[in-house]
Amino acid sequence: MDSKNKLLSRTEAAKYLGISKGTLEVWASTKRYNLPFVKIGRLAKYKISDLDDFIESRRITNNDDF
Numbered sequence: 001m002d003s004k005n006k007l008l009s010r011t012e013a014a015k016y017l018g019i020s021k022g023t024l025e026v027w028a029s030t031k032r033y034n035l036p037f038v039k040i041g042r043l044a045k046y047k048i049s050d051l052d053d054f055i056e057s058r059r060i061t062n063n064d065d066f
Contacts, residue, residue, distance in 0.1 A: 003048060003053065004047070004048050004049040004052070005049060005050055006047070007038060007045035007046065008046045008047075008051070009043070009044075009045065009046075010024055010037075010043075010044045010046070011044075013037075013046035013051060016048070016051055017051060017054075017055070028044060030048055035050065035051075035054050036050045046047075047058075
């Protein structure tokens with residue numbers, strides 16, 4: 001499995017994004033953002049490539065959008 005398809009735990013994914021695990025839990029339960037995750041039993045796992053896509057989708061390139 002290449003590093004972009006590696007699955008991170010919710011704690012690892014939150015650290016990767018620079019947010020708290022609780023924030024990630026809220027986003028998942030409220031569907032606030034379209035951030036895909038994989039359910040394995042009770043666990044939520046996040047692909048690094050999905051996290052990178054999410055970060056890129058949140059990027060603001062024009063200050064008029066801010």
